[in-house]
Structures are given as structure tokens and as C-alpha cells.
Amino acid sequence: xxxxxxxxxxxxxxxxxxxxxxxxxxxxxxxxxxxxxxxxxxxxxxxxxxxxxxxxxxxxxxxxxxxxxxxxxxxxxxxxxxxxxxxxxxxxxxxxxxxxxxxxxxxxxxxxxxxxxxxxxxxxxxxxxxxxxxxxxxxxxxxxxxxxxxxxxxxxxxxxxxxxxxxxxxxxxxxxxxxxxxxxxxxxxxxxxxxxxxxxxxxxxxxxxxxxxxxxxxxxxxxxxxxxxxxxxxxxxxxxxxxxxxxxxxxxxxxxxxxxxxxxxxxxxxxxxxxxxxxxxxxxxxxxxxxxxxxxxxxxxxxxxxxxxxxxx
Numbered sequence: 001x002x003x004x005x006x007x008x009x010x011x012x013x014x015x016x017x018x019x020x021x022x023x024x025x026x027x028x029x030x031x032x033x034x035x036x037x038x039x040x041x042x043x044x045x046x047x048x049x050x051x052x053x054x055x056x057x058x059x060x061x062x063x064x065x066x067x068x069x070x071x072x073x074x075x076x077x078x079x080x081x082x083x084x085x086x087x088x089x090x091x092x093x094x095x096x097x098x099x100x101x102x103x104x105x106x107x108x109x110x111x112x113x114x115x116x117x118x119x120x121x122x123x124x125x126x127x128x129x130x131x132x133x134x135x136x137x138x139x140x141x142x143x144x145x146x147x148x149x150x151x152x153x154x155x156x157x158x159x160x161x162x163x164x165x166x167x168x169x170x171x172x173x174x175x176x177x178x179x180x181x182x183x184x185x186x187x188x189x190x191x192x193x194x195x196x197x198x199x200x201x202x203x204x205x206x207x208x209x210x211x212x213x214x215x216x217x218x219x220x221x222x223x224x225x226x227x228x229x230x231x232x233x234x235x236x237x238x239x240x241x242x243x244x245x246x247x248x249x250x251x252x253x254x255x256x257x258x259x260x261x262x263x264x265x266x267x268x269x270x271x272x273x274x275x276x277x278x279x280x281x282x283x284x285x286x287x288x289x290x291x292x293x294x295x296x297x298x299x300x301x302x303x304x305x306x307x308x309x310x311x312x313x
Contacts, residue, residue, distance in 0.1 A: 026184035027208065027216065031081060031127045031265045039070040039266075041085070043307035052298040060096040065089075068119075069312065079125050086118045087138070113145035114138050127180070127265070179206065180218075187211060200250060201225050209257070215268060218258045224276055226250035252276025256305075269308045276301050 043066045051058040068085040075082050090111040117138035122131035179193040190207045202224050209217035226248065256272035277300040 025211075026186060027211075027262070028184050029127070029180040029182075029265070031123055031125050033072040033081060033083075033264045033266055035072050035074055035081075037071070038312040039309055040067065040088075040312045041070050041307065041309045042067045043305065045303065045305045047301065047303040050300045054295055058096065058098070061094070063093045065091050070309070075122055080130060081123050081125070083121045083123065084118050085121070087114045087116065090114050109145050110142040113142040117141050126182070179204070211262070214262050216260045216262050218260060220254070220256045220258070220272070222254050224250065224252040224254070226278070246281045248279045248281065250276065250278040252301075266309050267307075268310070270306070272303075272305045274301070274303045274305075 043064075045062075045064045045066075047062045047064075049058075049060045049062075051060075066087065067089045069088050070083060070085050073082045073084065074080075092107050092111055094107060117134065119132070119134040119138065121129060123129055179191070181191050185208050187208055187210065190205055192203070192205050194201065194203045196202075202222055204220060204222035207219045209219050211217070252275055254272055254274040256270065258267045259269045260266070261268050277298070280297040280299055
């Protein structure tokens with residue numbers, strides 16, 4: 001689920017602004033969307049997850065499609081912008097998941113519950129995410145669509161609390177914002193950024209590409225890794241009482257590009273492809289003062305995200 005959260009915000013196109021400087025073809029950035037103007041954003045996220053456990057292979061695919069109505073408003077504090085993204089449609093296609101046809105509901109029953117819910121993102125004029133709200137309410141509206149045992153709803157809520165705890169959600173949202181240094185840029189210039197999200201380090205290189213008709217291309221490439229000495233946690237994974245879960249040996253890379261409107265800083269279109277792998281181990285509750293370690297689970301994930309932002313007609 002955390003991956004879909006990251007792409008929801010990225011799909012909104014609220015990234016950063018690149019504007020033509022008055023002294024030539026150099027670019028300086030400022031997040032400056034038109035206020036009060038209705039937009040429509042769409043996103044498709046295709047994910048394939050392969051899992052190997054004790055000689056057994058599981059290959060699960062998921063495609064999420066989403067549309068949101070977007071409007072930007074002035075912030076209440078300082079020089080900030082508030083983006084409000086209201087879900088107008090959301091659907092999913094799943095394949096390869098054992099027992100899927102035995103569930104008492106269709107996954108799209110859940111997603112229909114999110115229609116009409118609003119996510120609110122407060123951003124600075126430099127493109128930094130300051131606040132993020134509305135996800136808990138949106139997830140609650142989804143759960144209200146189906147009749148599930150309280151235990152399942154409690155586990156879901158626990159996962160959401162894990163995902164939203166501390167600054168994790170802010171850090172994940174920030175990954176959808178290409179970092180641009182505070183200096184004029186020329187075509188061909190490259191710059192680097194490094195952040196840590198939930199124990200995972202993401203090193204990214206950005207390159208300013210061609211500019212044409214008010215659109216600037218920013219190419220993106222990056223690598224992901226975890227601390228080899230310490231386990232890291234994946235947001236959204238609920239805790240199992242008495243069970244210690246360790247996510248280790250993570251590695252991955254991603255590439256993509258943003259087509260940014262120079263006047264407003266909104267991404268007219270974008271695409272990102274990610275590939276990552278990891279090892280997951282679990283230590284079960286102690287029995288007679290001895291812990292039971294479950295064999296390691298190998299996981300690989302490939303995903304492709306495409307989206308666009310346009311004025312609503």
C-alpha cells in the first residue's frame with residue numbers, strides 16, 4: 001500500500017517550478033501553480049512482485065488506475081501553497097494472488113469508497129512538502145465499503161499507523177518532488193540528492209534536458225539501498241505480536257523523466273520505472289527460551305508509473 005501512497009502524491013504533479021530568468025536562457029525554480037484553477041490528474045501504476053520461499057514461487061501483479069480533481073490555494077502561513085486532491089475514480093486489477101477469488105469482496109469495492117475523499121498537501125515555494133493530511137480518512141472510507149471482522153480492520157489500521165508514524169509519510173511524499181538546487185541552471189546541468197526513507201537510502205541524479213515551448217525536461221536516475229549492518233522497516237507493514245520482521249539486503253534502481261511546465265512548476269507528464277530486491281526474515285515467538293527463525297523470503301519488485309496533469313474542461 002505504501003507504494004500506491006507515494007504515486008498518488010507524485011501523480012498530482014505538485015513538484016517544483018522552473019521559470020525563465022530575465023537575464024537569458026538560465027532557469028531558476030519556484031513552485032508557482034495557478035491558484036483556484038481546476039486541474040485533473042491521472043495515474044497508472046503497474047507493479048509485479050516475485051516472492052521465493054522454501055522453493056515456492058509467487059508472482060503477483062497489480063495495476064492501479066486513478067484520477068483526481070486538483071485545485072491549489074494560498075497557504076495560511078508564509079509563502080506556501082495548499083494542494084487539494086479529490087479522488088474522482090480509482091480501480092485495481094490483481095493477478096497471481098492465491099485465494100483472491102475466495103475473498104468476500106472485490107478490491108474495487110474498497111477503491112470505490114475513496115471516491116470523494118480529499119488529500120491535502122502543503123508545500124513551500126521551493127517544492128518542499130511541509131504537511132500531508134487526509135490519508136487516514138481516505139483509508140477509513142475504503143474500509144467502510146466492506147463488511148470485515150474487527151480483527152482485520154484493526155490490522156489494517158495498525159498498518160496505516162505504521163506507515164504514517166513520525167515523518168515517514170512526509171519523506172515518502174518528498175520523493176515525488178525533483179530536487180533542484182537554488183541556482184540558475186543550463187541545459188545539460190546535473191545535480192545530486194540523497195535522502196533516507198524508513199531506513200532506505202535513495203541517491204538520485206537529476207539532469208536538465210531540452211526546453212521547448214515552455215516545457216523543461218528533467219531526467220532522473222537513482223539507486224536504493226539499505227544498511228547492511230542494520231535491518232530496515234517498510235512502512236505499512238503491520239506488526240505481528242511476538243514476531244520480529246527484518247528487511248535486509250535491499251538494492252534497486254530507477255529511471256524516469258518529468259515534463260515540467262516552466263510557468264507553474266506542474267508536471268504535465270512523467271514516467272518512472274523502478275526495480276528493487278530484498279530479503280525478508282522473521283523470528284517467531286520464543287518457545288522454552290529459544291526463538292524460532294523462519295527461512296528467509298526473497299522478494300523482487302518491478303514497477304512502472306505514468307501520469308499527467310491537465311486543466312479540467
